[in-house]
Amino acid sequence: MESYIRYIAVAFVATIIGIFIYNIWDIENTAPSKSYSEFITEVNAGHIKKAHIKGGEIEGLDRFDQPFTTYSPDIENLMPKLIEKNVLITTEKISASGLKDFIKNLLPMLFILGGWYIFLKTKGEKGKFKKSKEIIQKNIRQITFDDVAGIPEAKEELLEIVDFLKNPTKYTGLGGRIPKGVLLQGAPGTGKTLLAKAIAGEAGTPFYSISGSDFVEMYVGVGASRVRELFTEAKKNAPCIIFIDEIDAVGRQRGAGDAAGGQDEREQTLNALLVEMDGFQSDVTVIIVAATNRPDILDPALLRAGRFDRLITVPLPDVKGRLEILKVHSKNVVLSKTIELDDIARITSGFSGAELANLVNEAALMAARKGKSHIEMSDFDVAKDKITMGIERKSVVITEKERKTTAYHEAGHTIVARLLPETDPVHKISIIPRGMALGITQQLPIDDRHTYSKQYLINRIKILLGGKVAEEIGLNQETTGAVNDLNSATDITIKMVCEWGMSEKLGPVAYFTENQSFLGASALKTKSLSEATAKKIDDEVKSLILKCYYETKQLLTKHIKLLHRMAEILLVQETMEAEDIDIVFNCYYSKLETENKEIDVEIKQSKEELK
Ligand code: ADP
């Protein structure tokens, strides 16, 4: 950015100097002018030696050999007089003089254009020295996957890319197509750039990087030509990696509103990128890794097959991940023996990798400022406060209480889903905040369903209510965190009653069809339903949901031990995969069994005693 300003300054100064030199030249080459009457007087007096006439303009020498200029409105009548007075006359065609004028007028223009050209050139358009510094950087230190911690899934997926780069022929030999583009999506600071560098480092290939935001302030055509240049350079050095950071800055959906000027440039750059991506042959192994935290706003053209068709999510690290990242970054600092990185990982929920790196650094600075020989826990505490409070954080900072609520909430969804039949298996639960959601329970449908059984729908409603119910019975509290769940549950119930004819009271009647959203009884009224029917529908929806609610409450109350246990584990672990959930359930059931056996034994004993 700074260099930018420098170039503008250079261009500006060059232009000024150009204009300055031109003016001096012009002044030196222009004789002082005489008035026409003065000129006529001197002609009459025989004081003019030479006159050079072009059009009406006259350049001449007077009796002191001083050059002068003047303008005659009436050359025809002047000529005889000049001849009479023996003035040496030369003439020139007007067109020729016009050319000179033209050049004279053009000169400042040329200087300005020249200055501009120099500006563009030095800006890195073609200047060789720029390339290696800012726009294209090759790896200085080889970064490897060891430097990337806490995001094992993303790493795993990228290992394949490393293999492509190392042995391209292994894949192409079988006729396979090597992927061209990989899109890394994730919050800022989660390690996307680091991952891209690590791919290059692992494969030992050059790494070219460029940022989408670089293009935003460029002039039309520059971005596109820079893209072409980058690809040409990369192709020469294949196999290699091109990393495009913040691709959303160029790759935003075309036509999505922004200032008209930037739009053109962005579209040209994006088109150049697409052309380049489509252009290279399959025998050139150039893999383009792009990063964004807004995959939703990308132009669909970018995601088409053969372009960025691999989408890899780089999540915020969970507690285990944070521990790993802390380990990587505290390698080079001196920690007090009393410090448990585990504890730090636990109190930094929602931190990104970059924030954790920053945390270690701040703590080290804090300790150094106090003249300590090693970093203590108190330094981490201060550093954490500084990071969480100092900067306005984009991600949510959650309190311990909120975490606990979320843990019970998500555990509730999961347990209900696990205990009821005909439900989608729970794939993963997490209490790591993500966007607006504080936690998430992911259920993967076993197959793509198009029709749903009534049982499935009822259980779906119960699962949705499970979050709220778990908060109520586990923590004895009610929060607003279940809004979305309640909306979805109500939605399903309304459809069951009004669309799918699944209510016994109202019968198999479709009260409204798809795409008409339900806005309560008042909306139904306008749909020419009688008030009585509308009320019936309202009542039926309510009673169905209430029934589900009570049954869910019963279910979770019966298994409250499991709820507490699951929430506890979530609080510590933050995420649970399907296998983790299996283990918890199995433990719970085997305990139940032994408990039941003990109860049986007790009953037997008391029975025997009675005898
Ligand atoms: P992004 O590109 O996703 O915004 P970066 O890759 O630029 O994030 O991360 C910035 C810095 O944060 C890295 O240079 C590294 O020091 C640290 N960092 C981020 N994620 C990780 C991680 N998973 N493991 C280790 N360090 C990380």
Ligand code: ZN
């Ligand atoms: Zn929920």
